[in-house]
Amino acid sequence: MKILLTLSRLIDALNEVVGRLTYWLVLVAVLVSAGNATIRYTFNMSSNAWLEIQWYLFSAVFLFCAGYTLLHNQHIRIDVVTGRLSRRAQAWIDILGTLLFLMPMALTILWLSWPVFVDAYQRHEVSTNAGGLIIWPARLMVPIGFLLLVLQGISELIKRIAFLRGMIPDPTEKHEEPSAEELLAAEIRRQRGESA
């Protein structure tokens, strides 16, 4: 179990690094897209490659951050029914969910998307738009994203089992950075000089 917990920590660290690097692409995508509109209007020219880069960046953000989002427990749940159950019961739900829901779907897509990438790579597939980008890097993003998700699933599984065995504190209660809403409230309060 000790080895598994080390593995879990390694996976967490990996997805943390990937997530923190990938979120910069949000800013890049904003600037590219705003630039595209401005240049098209002012110089009356546009480039398919630059238009396609927008959604390459978008795809990278949601695919590479899927594991990172799972690590931070931010994938939406409907917890009106099970939200009141004990921590242990919720850990059991997460274990079963990971094994029965997350793993089968992520492995299926990982399995199916790899040959699509290999095919695109071997045929040097290029976008059908004039001046478009080569396709394989985008095709490669899918298996990478789902691999990161599978890895994070393994890590979450290890952490839940360790929690049920009393080896680690509740992993869902780990220290999270304050949310955007909490930061906003804190800032307004500071400026108003009120503690209410």
Added chain:
Amino acid sequence: MIAFVTSNMAPLMFTALIVVLLLGYPVAFSLAAVGIAFGLLGIQLGLLQQSLFQALPERIWGVMSNDTLLAVPFFTFMGLILERSGMAEDLLDTIGQLFGPMRGGLAFAVIFVGALLAATTGVVAASVISMGLISLPIMLRYGYDRRFATGVIAASGTLAQIIPPSLVLIIMADQLGRSVGDMYAGAFIPGLALAGLYAVYAVGVTMLRPQWAPALPLEARTFREPNGGSGTPSLIVLFVIAVAAAVGFAKYRYPPDAPIDEVLVVATSVGVAVAFSAAVLNHLLKLGMLSRIAERVTFVLIPPLALIFLVLGTIFLGVATPTEGGAMGATGALAMAIGRRRLSFGLLRQAMDATAKLTAFVVFILVGARVFSLTFYGVDGHLWVEHLLTNLPGGQLGFLIAVNLLIFFLAFFLDFFELAFIVVPLIGPVADKLGIDLIWFGVLLGVNMQTSFMHPPFGFALFYLRSVAPTKDYTDKATGRPIAKVTTGQIYWGAVPFVLIQVLMVALIIAFPGIVTGGLAKKATIDTNKIQIEVPAEESTTTPGTGEKTDSEQEDAQKAFDRASGKPEPGK
């Protein structure tokens, strides 16, 4: 047993989905897992082809190359930067001062600012938190009824969901296979009408229950003229001049048949520019022509109006696609935050982080829904839903009432992303088949889904208001008087009248469809989706609600897009 399963795959699958979702495991993965499990079952039973899942990579590819969804991170990022730029605080302070001396004035200020923030970019949580921390203490200080005060704040915050640009409308457009630009145009009047109804309710309160919403006393008014006047007449004069400039410009500069939204955007910009130059000249040259409040109001209104122009103006003028409009707005918000020295490295990182996480979970719900629908459509689930819904008594009206009731009650448990990705694709094609305009339908559902933010006890707006409203009795700093805490019951009851107003708005849209379709005047918008509709091949191949596009259709759209933007076609 096998025969029963074979003939009831769709209902069984749907029931399984509900049970699985209620387990509380992340929605995205649960959806996909149900799709895969029933897909395997269907293949075993010989209902589905062996090659069913080979279509999965293409489905994910379709999500990746979706230009519309790209707007989700853009608007989210814009909202996160904007909410920390201090714009909302300035607006609430100044407009509160302007309207405060009226009875119910603070409530009007909250509604006005709520609508204005909603039109820059819609983030319900941020609006509610800002108003809850800035306006609520003042309302409590001067004796506003607690239910009325909390209700008006929560409701004005949720305007962000329906007044363009909002994520709800973007995702609704994507799911219904319509253009975002049209969805925006259609939602504009209903959004403003809803804000108007809140204001009408506030007027009613001031007349029937004046003690619920008193005017601010003299000592609370900070922007006063040296001679003791309020300075409001000066603002009214400035406003009239600006409106006259706008109307005059529109009359003399444009022919009567010019596209209405273009005229509107340009004329409004002219009016704003006139008011702004007057205020700047007055300030720099110390002319003393304008009162303090007039100058201050003009200055605080400029940033939100500039952002609205950057986002909605460029879309309606046809300069930018709705997605690019989001990027323009995000860039504008960044520039504004830098200009106000509010942008720190920490804030930028935190905004990108939150945007990336939101994008990942939203898009993954869509990926899950696509996997689910692959099997669900394979077992004719859409025909089952259609059969259920078209057999309702009352035809179109019966369908609309049933669907709206369904959404209203589901909204107690599901939030809007789940409703939009799971429920809307099922009912969209049925609506289309019944001859219902899908833009109108999308706006209708958007207004309805607003209630999901206001439902006690799970409504997000109420949750955020609770998190910032005082939970302990305290002593007010300005007056030294003790103020009682705001109870959760007061927040819940305060929401009720506004939920009723939202329901009334749904009824009004059904009774008078022109509220939405009137906004869809002919215009010249660059919008990839809309251009696609003009491609003849498109109509027969795209099913509304699935949003599926093949590569060749996308190529067509791209060419049309290039033509529209004046780019020469390749090879010609």
